Amino acid sequence: MSGPEFAAPLDVLSEGTATAVTVGGVDVALVLDGDEVLAIRDECSHAAIPLSEGEVEGCEIECWLHGSRFDARTGKALNLPATESVPTYPTTIQDGRVMVDVSAPIRS
Numbered sequence: 001m002s003g004p005e006f007a008a009p010l011d012v013l014s015e016g017t018a019t020a021v022t023v024g025g026v027d028v029a030l031v032l033d034g035d036e037v038l039a040i041r042d043e044c045s046h047a048a049i050p051l052s053e054g055e056v057e058g059c060e061i062e063c064w065l066h067g068s069r070f071d072a073r074t075g076k077a078l079n080l081p082a083t084e085s086v087p088t089y090p091t092t093i094q095d096g097r098v099m100v101d102v103s104a105p106i107r108s
């Protein structure tokens with residue numbers, strides 16, 4: 001399936017915490033940053049650790065294992081040991097529902 005798919009109700013998201021969802025078979029971490037919802041693949045690029053289990057500050061999500069932080073807007077790794085970006089996905093909000101298009105990953 002392609003195009004935006006339902007990921008979660010907007011009201012289950014809270015700032016400072018990532019929400020793990022599966023959209024179209026892809027594990028995604030949703031990050032609420034102000035009135036924007038960011039979607040980043042829920043897997044660190046350094047090892048297969050779910051990013052949703054780490055801490056969130058603004059648009060940054062931290063891998064708990066070795067502390068690499070990623071910009072959830074771009075997927076860019078902000079510090080070592082991770083050097084590779086993580087895919088991010090376009091999001092929309094429709095009637096209080098967060099929609100994510102995992103068929104159109106954004107790679108930086």
Ligand code: FES
Pocket residue numbers: 044045046047048049063064065066067068080081082
């Ligand atoms: S597994 Fe994420 S930084 Fe090492």
